[in-house]
Amino acid sequence: MYDSQPSTGAEHLSSISSEPANQDRLALDAQNFREAMSRIAAAVHVVTTDGPGGRFGATVSAACSVSDDPPSMLICLNRQTRMHDAVLHNRSFCLNTLSDDHEEISDSFGGRDNLEMAEKFARHNWTNLATGCPALDTARLSVDCEVFSVTEMGTHSIIVGTVADLRMTDPGKSLLYVRRGYKSLDT
Numbered sequence: 752m753y754d755s756q757p758s759t760g761a762e763h764l765s766s767i768s769s770e771p772a773n774q775d776r777l778a779l780d781a782q783n784f785r786e787a788m789s790r791i792a793a794a795v796h797v798v799t800t801d802g803p804g805g806r807f808g809a810t811v812s813a814a815c816s817v818s819d820d821p822p823s824m825l826i827c828l829n830r831q832t833r834m835h836d837a838v839l840h841n842r843s844f845c846l847n848t849l850s851d852d853h854e855e856i857s858d859s860f861g862g863r864d865n866l867e868m869a870e871k872f873a874r875h876n877w878t879n880l881a882t883g884c885p886a887l888d889t890a891r892l893s894v895d896c897e898v899f900s901v902t903e904m905g906t907h908s909i910i911v912g913t914v915a916d917l918r919m920t921d922p923g924k925s926l927l928y929v930r931r932g933y934k935s936l937d938t
């Protein structure tokens with residue numbers, strides 16, 4: 752049976768307009784945004800480059816695939832890093848996905864030690880892939896890319912690369928970064 756009074760829709764407003772009991776709406780400032788983003792677990796990679804712009808590496812968690820046609824990836828690099836200018840100069844980069852026993856490599860290429868760039872590289876074994884960028888021999892996988900496009904966004908550049916070469920190991924444990932700490936995940 753129908754109600755005698757037509758619905759105004761108001762009886763649904765409470766479920767639409769109020770926050771869920773277990774969520775808080777936050778002021779949109781950089782600190783809250785960073786805190787929210789820290790809850791997103793991300794794989795950790797060392798991105799390398801080599802060529803006329805020099806040999807550099809940096810730890811990067813802002814990376815993902817774009818398309819399989821053509822095979823392509825994107826990375827987000829802070830424009831103030833040496834890595835950024837070197838990638839744009841060399842027009843290539845290699846993304847090396849770290850395993851769960853690579854925390855020290857992540858910290859090193861993440862700027863958490865005072866080693867010279869050459870010394871960071873000297874502690875590990877690398878093989879140059881098609882573009883000439885170094886692939887970490889113990890990485891879970893390495894994706895070697897030529898730079899396709901660069902888009903500036905705030906402090907960072909979104910760099911899209913088309914894949915020139917690819918290496919991968921059997922399934923194993925990958926390194927994740929979440930809430931400012933490392934975790935391990937079977938991948």
Ligand SMILES: Cc1cc2nc3c(=O)[nH]c(=O)nc-3n(C[C@H](O)[C@H](O)[C@H](O)COP(=O)(O)O)c2cc1C
Nearest residue numbers: 809810811812813827828829832833860861862928
């Ligand atoms: C776990 C982790 C993830 C990071 N992710 C990024 C990233 O996605 N993009 C970025 O520009 N820097 C990222 N960084 C910081 C860079 O690694 C760091 O700024 C860079 O190595 C500094 O390089 P430079 O001192 O040679 O200029 C990350 C650092 C860590 C430890």
